[in-house]
Amino acid sequence: MKFLVELSCRAYAAIVSLHAESLQYRYSDEMKLVFRESITEASMHGLLAMARVWATVAGELVTLLGPAYAAKAGILAASVTCSSALVATAAMSFCTLGPVIVVHGYSATTVDTAVIPGRKDRSVTLPDGQRMFLSCWEPREIHGINTVILASGRGIGDHTGWVPLQTAVSQFARVCTYDPVGVALSGPGTPPTTVDELIEQMHGLFESASLPKPYILVGTSAGGVLVRRYESRFPGDVAAFVFADSSHEEMEWRNAAIAESFDPGWNDAKNLRNNGYLPKGELLHWHDDVPMVVLERGERAPCNAFPNLTRQQCDDINDAWHSYQVDLSHRSKYAQLRVVQGAGHRMVMQKPEAVAQAVHDVIDQMD
């Protein structure tokens, strides 16, 4: 039995190398360890239990890698058929054939960012000695000297959340993103707890890396508040904005007027200050006459996601969100409001091409 366990572990080590590179890079050791623990425990219950572990591994191998490999080979129809067959099989077995063995995860990404010619990833030392990860991509020929900044640290996860948009924008402009200190690839350090702390880190990074100015700032969700606040702090650095379903500085107290339960922290002064939101009754005075595109989600937030709100409150919250986007589109005399059909709040992931088009258009306006 011990021999079988060792043989299984060796075979599994070979299988791990088939998975997506990013998964291997971060987790291959742990995956092998977890497999060893699973197969060792199964071996105590006999060959059938070991076969069950292998069946699970085989199932996830097909589910995770099948569609990605099929798509890579250009067999789109086969990929769709393969995925559909797996979904149908899993659904049927769930209902009628006993415990599910195949568990659906995410298939490996097919965007190969390593081959983008002008990609430069580096770790930059800030004036205070801390380090930040910076990822800048650019096309072979750049028109203009500006830099598009995809603002991380508020409203999106780490820099990888921008990959689809960064890929699209890098076809026509220099485009950079980063991880705040202590987050993801920036390595050790204490992450910023306030939006102002984050702004100082961003500025330190852009200066230390000598990113060509002026900047076109792109912010999504709470990242919209972040980039407006950045401009207030360093007004000379910013030449244009793209807001992708941006939050609004007044929204905490305005939403609370509709339904206090929407965000229980709406009146917490520290929470508001840390995130750049305004206290009850205070109005946003920010205005900047530069090229600006305000992108609004085309799909309203589904009311079943807010079980604590009545239907009326949910509708009012959705209407208020629209009013915030309209308000932002009056914050520059050059601003445009565009509704992105088919996009929800995670527009950057859902419709990166629409956001890239907006970036393209504000750069055109600057010329």
Next chain:
Amino acid sequence: MTNFQPDSNEIADFLPLSPVVFFVLFALADGEKHGYLVMQQVSVLSDGKLRMGPATLYTTIQRLVDQLLVEETDKEAGGRRRYYRLTKSGQALLRAELDRQAAVLRLARSKKLIPLLNPTEDAQ
């Protein structure tokens, strides 16, 4: 611990959670765990219905870490083993999913599609 403030709109876009994501978050709800423990816990919590392999587990963990819903801890575990826990955003997302499920359950009960869990409530 990072202090990214998830707004309600952001959370709404994640819902409903897939069974795998839900059970991984659920498994971490009562404290930090290493991968194998998460895998075992998912099997127990789902009454053996969800059996996931290492690749599904770590693809899910990778995505959750990238979305700042789960984070690695500093706990020294020896060797190559790492521990994971929910971030504030991860806790908020799990709470929102549980609220959503509770609302669905309430609706189904009000329509008498499923029997009441507590028969004494039926009598009242």
